[in-house]
Amino acid sequence: MRRLAALLIAVACKLVPTHLRAQYEAEWSAECQTIALSHGVRSSLSYAGRLVLGAPRTGFVLRTNNRPVLFDVLLLSITLMVPTVFFMVHAVVTRQSLVALAYSGLCIGLLVVASSAWSAESGLFGGKISASGLIIVLVCSAAITFMNLLADTHNPALDGPIRVLPGSVGVQIGLLVVMLSAWLGAQRVEVARLGLSLMTLGLVIWATIGVLNTVLVETWGERIFHAVSVPSALAVASGCWLIRREGPALIAPKPSQEVVLVS
Amino acid sequence: MATPFRLTSQTRLLLTYLLGDATSDHYGFEILKATGLKPGTLYPTFARLEEAGWIEGRWEHIDVETTNRPARRYYRLTAHGSTEATAALARHAEKAALKAPTVLGGLSS
Structure with a gap:
């Protein structure tokens, strides 16, 4: 019983920030x-169980304490997951296996970026995990764009009367710049902010074309695809802009700016 | 003056409890039992209050071999925290009192 309590505490501790x-x-x-x-071992076990549940x-409150933008990074990744999963299901249903694979990869990449943001204690986009996530997102989104351009694949959100290509290329260039910023020293923050600006611009272009396409398409089936992608693009654009604005404190916090909760 | 953190109902509950015996040390399990707060709320609130300098945590000084248990972590209101908490709770009570007649008036009219 004592071992079980110790095990539960170990599990609970895994979820709080390292420091x-x-x-x-x-x-x-x-x-x-x-x-x-x-009070007896049962009470002790019950306490340990409550610790695990809480x-x-x-962990979430301690990590995001004084860093509300972290909420936005997590929200941003989750927001992106919605259309990604929707398009992945569409690719599976329409038997476009490579496209479905690329969307699955995109989901994994987004999850990796979100998990690295969750445990980011030395700043966003700086760690190896974050860089790996960004690489996966970049490769998969580029693959989806190229397959849509070059191969005989079909995705109503990307096709439409006006192609969202300028927007998606802008986002991908921005992602590349953000990813490359991880390897830079002094200029890291500025480069990451430039990447985030490009991503915001790309997403705004994407959303604008999406709105036009929503009006121009003839069937409700196609309209749903744009209806899913436009709000997500706008939400992610605002998230990117917010992170860009909070850049120095979030991307590379100075030791004095780091939150020290317990002396 | 505004508090350096949001004065939620849980924070108010914790502060009220701590102010009830401001000169004593309190430990997590005792507060959980007395206030009904959940660990997922209590420990982050401790962290916030400690960061703001309203409470201080310290390890219990005991002879581990004699007591056959490890030292507990105790929390206690600081002098600054005691003053600030009293003022913040009073301000909140005032605001709540001001709001109450408006609501009742709105309902009765």
Whole structure:
């Protein structure tokens, strides 16, 4: 039973930020052992269980404390997941296996970027995990664009009466610049902000063409695809712009700007 | 003066409890039991209050071998925190009192 409580605490601690992990592990273990002595092992186990249940919230609040833009990074990735999954299902239904594979890759890339943002303690877009996620997103989105241009694939959101190509190319160039910024030193923040500006511009172009296409298309089936992509593009554009604005503090926080919650 | 964090109902509950015995040390499990707060709310709130300097945490000084248990982490309101918390709770109560007649008036009219 004690081992189980220790295991539960270890699981709970995995979810809190690294710099607070040791403190919480010591605090919660001591609390658990004291409860076991005074109230019995069951109470101690119940406390450990409650800690595990509350740990995702504890971790989330502690990570995003004073860093509200982190909410936006996570929200941005989740927002992008919605049309990506929608288009992936469409590719599966229409038996476009390579396109479906590219969309699956895009989903994985977005999840990797979101998870690296979640654990980002030295700034966004700086770590290897973040760079890997961005590479996957870039490769998969470029593959989708090229397949749509060169191969006989069909995606109503990308085709439409006016092609969204200028928008998608803008986003991809922006992504490339953001990705490359990870390898830069002093100019990292400025380059990442430039990439985010390009992404915002690309997404606004995408959304504008999407709105026009929504009006111009003739069938409701095609209209749904634009209806899904336009709000997502606008939401992600605003997220990119927000991160760009908060850039220095978020992308490469100075040691004095880092949140030290417990002395 | 505004508080350096959002004064949520949970934060108010915690502060009220701590102010109830401001000179004593309190530990997590005790507060959870007394206030009914959840661990996912309590520990981030501790962190916020500690960051703002309203409370301070310290490890219990015990002889681990004699007591046969590890040292607990205790929390206590600082002098600054005690003053600020009292003022913040009073301001909140005032605001709530001001709002109440308006709502009632709105309902009765």
